[in-house]
Amino acid sequence: MSLELRLAVVVAIVAGAALLGVVWRVTSGRSRRIRDGKQVDLAELGVLKNGKPVDEFGSRLTFLQFSSEFCSQCVQTARILGELESQSDDVLHIEVDITNRVDLANKYQVLQTPTTLILDRRGVVKSRIGGAPKTSTLETEIGSFEI
């Protein structure tokens, strides 16, 4: 194969990967509105917080974060959402490890982790963020639930 062609192949692969990376960066972490979202069943999630089962939603909104094993961005996301929770009384952050809960992954159609659902005070899914949430997205989301 000629030198030019070989170089062209390598450059094309690098350019393709870079393009993929930019698209991923831009699209990941943004929120998507969910129309006619359903109410989340807290008992089914079986989530514990400080050793006690969570049975109430946040009075303004709830961040429901789905995480898995082998997910480094889940840890960062949990830290950021946890900080937002500690800054106000009406925001709740719950994290569910769905590594061994394929039923939940199927039910909520989770393909990547972290995936964060944003629930209103009745626990109805209002929007959804795939990937590590962008800070601006989170601010907008919290703002949109202003009471």
Add this chain to the structure above:
Amino acid sequence: MATQQIDPRGPRFGAAITATLLAVSVFLLLDNSTFSLGAGVFTFVTLSFAFGAAFGVSAHPYGLIFKKFVRPSLAAPKELEDATPPRFAQAVGLFVALIGWVLQLSGVEFGFAIAAGAAFVAAFLNAAFNYCLGCQIFLGLKRLKVIR
């Protein structure tokens, strides 16, 4: 499993080396005159994935180079990360490399080069964009029952 905490920039440093080697190997594998050299580089990368998958990225030579020569000149990391996600990525890399071996040995032209190209994309995304393979595909594989 013990959850060892590591500097998240370590695996990205290793991914940058891996991506460079894979790009070089693709270039070399495409021509008959340099094929054996390219196959040598690809073999090296395959072994490197195998080591990372078996012993984890912090025991990996790239991790040791990072710890000894790179990290001292960097500021402390904002946060540490778990060592298991990068190890999962190494296992996926090994799997892709082995597909290359199967293709090449069964007579498919450019079998190594195809696998090297695919593995390059993942390593490059990891190094340049902090793309986390474990976050993206683990659950999908699990839902498809590819992994138990």
